[in-house]
């Protein structure tokens with residue numbers, strides 16, 4: 001396994017629609033395992049393939065994102081992966097407080113999200129899966145699946161807040 005470079009906004013791969021995975025071969029399985037390792041190392045609770053420079057419809061996530069650090073240490077660091085995930089139903093509304101993204105460093109914002117989503121996709125064995133996600137897990141699903149369509153959470157906040165971030169970023173890039 002290997003740690004992968006995490007791409008940052010506004011790198012192009014993050015702004016593109018990712019391509020569906022046709023065959024789950026050894027290359028894909030290696031990518032998924034590296035993504036899982038990279039996510040836990042960051043640390044993050046979810047990661048989409050475009051964030052490591054691969055324009056493919058793959059996400060990995062921590063299935064128990066609410067666990068405290070003490071519990072995390074006892075739990076084995078296991079991640080789940082979904083190939084070609086899609087949200088096929090959604091309902092309710094929640095505010096995701098202080099949402100953040102490994103590809104949008106040094107920023108966070110509240111984001112309005114659906115409370116419940118139904119996710120469909122394939123597991124690593126190529127078997128169909130479908131499940132309902134609620135709360136934090138529903139937010140992770142919406143955030144990560146958005147990445148596959150070139151959408152970042154800063155696209156889902158007010159223009160005022162988004163411009164605040166862009167100004168901050170411009171300053172940082174000029175100072176480097």
Ligand code: CO
Pocket residue numbers: 100101102103143144147
């Ligand atoms: Co993200």
